[in-house]
Amino acid sequence: MNTRPLYLDHQATTPLDERVLQEMLPFLTCEYGNPSSPHMYGRIAAKAVRVARRQVADLVGATSEREIVFTSGATEADHLAIVGFALAARPTGGHIVTTVVEHKAVHAACQRLVDHHGYSVTLVGVDRHGCVRPADVAAALSPNTVLVSVMHANNEIGTLQRLAAVADITVPRGIALHTDAAQSAGWGLLDVAELGVDLASLSAHKLHGPKGIGALYIREGTRIAAQQTGGGQERGLRAGTPDVPAIVGFGAAAHLITADAVAAPSRIRALRDRLQGRLLADLPGAVVNGHPCRRLPGNLSITLPGIEAADLLERVPGVAASTGSACTSGSAEPSHVLTAIGLTRSQARATLRLSIGRTTTAEDIEHAADLITRTAHALQQTHVVSA
Numbered sequence: 001m002n003t004r005p006l007y008l009d010h011q012a013t014t015p016l017d018e019r020v021l022q023e024m025l026p027f028l029t030c031e032y033g034n035p036s037s038p039h040m041y042g043r044i045a046a047k048a049v050r051v052a053r054r055q056v057a058d059l060v061g062a063t064s065e066r067e068i069v070f071t072s073g074a075t076e077a078d079h080l081a082i083v084g085f086a087l088a089a090r091p092t093g094g095h096i097v098t099t100v101v102e103h104k105a106v107h108a109a110c111q112r113l114v115d116h117h118g119y120s121v122t123l124v125g126v127d128r129h130g131c132v133r134p135a136d137v138a139a140a141l142s143p144n145t146v147l148v149s150v151m152h153a154n155n156e157i158g159t160l161q162r163l164a165a166v167a168d169i170t171v172p173r174g175i176a177l178h179t180d181a182a183q184s185a186g187w188g189l190l191d192v193a194e195l196g197v198d199l200a201s202l203s204a205h206k207l208h209g210p211k212g213i214g215a216l217y218i219r220e221g222t223r224i225a226a227q228q229t230g231g232g233q234e235r236g237l238r239a240g241t242p243d244v245p246a247i248v249g250f251g252a253a254a255h256l257i258t259a260d261a262v263a264a265p266s267r268i269r270a271l272r273d274r275l276q277g278r279l280l281a282d283l284p285g286a287v288v289n290g291h292p293c294r295r296l297p298g299n300l301s302i303t304l305p306g307i308e309a310a311d312l313l314e315r316v317p318g319v320a321a322s323t324g325s326a327c328t329s330g331s332a333e334p335s336h337v338l339t340a341i342g343l344t345r346s347q348a349r350a351t352l353r354l355s356i357g358r359t360t361t362a363e364d365i366e367h368a369a370d371l372i373t374r375t376a377h378a379l380q381q382t383h384v385v386s387a
């Protein structure tokens with residue numbers, strides 16, 4: 001009997017696809033060469049890295065694989081994009097526009113520029129669905145603005161931003177546009193040419209690849225100041241011996257998406273809608289967060305009045321989900337994303353993030369809905385009795 005909880009936390013991380021593992025295995029065993037070495041071992045590793053770079057480039061619609069720089073994940077890519085671009089464009093006194101709902105990696109990178117390089121940062125707000133208004137971005141620009149950073153899809157509420165409309169503002173003014181696409185790339189939603197972005201952060205573990213590997217897409221001609229120097233790897237932009245097995249895995253995971261060899265987003269969206277429908281029907285007062293349609297197919301952020309999401313999850317050990325973003329769970333502070341869309345602190349604490357993925361089945365959804373509604377009713381009852 002399988003006693004492991006149902007995994008509904010795909011926005012925190014995804015399981016490694018078995019096909020990806022098979023591609024990685026030779027590079028974890030016999031193909032251990034350093035891609036910089038001039039002999040056969042090195043050449044085999046270098047070729048594998050070249051193939052993977054092309055696969056990642058194809059996933060995001062990059063014109064050349066030279067536009068992909070491998071990093072340890074989206075956190076590092078965010079830092080390289082924001083700090084690296086800003087310092088190359090203007091070593092001191094510049095201005096950055098970003099949003100209140102970004103991942104902490106973006107906010108932290110901006111803070112570094114404020115603390116050490118005399119930069120200022122303007123945080124643009126969002127509406128109740130978590131959408132940034134392009135006009136607000138335009139209004140926030142100053143003559144010193146060098147970069148605008150707007151995430152593609154939010155990691156808590158799944159809202160997709162209208163990046164092309166933001167690019168319409170930045171491109172004519174010669175301001176670069178960065179997007180944190182860690183959550184959207186796995187759905188095949190990121191096309192850098194179509195969206196007009198200059199820099200995009202990616203993470204393999206959000207798309208059924210391995211952890212500890214990601215990439216920064218850097219549009220040809222965009223200047224970046226390296227943040228980690230040494231042996232000159234990754235065109236001098238990110239020194240360190242490349243993690244070949246992880247890069248191969250990232251490439252393989254990207255290729256499965258490009259080649260349409262994974263569960264269609266429409267199947268996952270239907271499962272999400274079923275779970276959403278059941279919870280809304282069975283739990284009066286429940287409210288779904290995020291944009292009603294411009295939202296990631298697997299995302300369900302739902303506020304269940306009268307309960308503490310953390311209590312609920314503790315009483316439902318059969319479901320592995322999140323109370324907010326994984327990076328902030330465990331912290332007593334309510335999520336900055338949920339408060340940014342207007343939730344009160346208690347509403348934020350009553351919010352559950354269920355994220356559905358490739359391996360989720362229709363039976364899983366019914367089972368999760370049963371467990372969650374039963375426990376939420378019991379908790380609401382306790383709340384009423386003790387009130």
Ligand SMILES: Cc1ncc(COP(=O)(O)O)c(C=O)c1O
Pocket residue numbers: 011012072073074075076103105151153154155180182183202203204205213214327
């Ligand atoms: C939107 C977003 N940006 C950045 C990250 C960090 O990614 P990584 O774990 O690859 O550093 C995450 C992961 O939680 C994320 O969801």
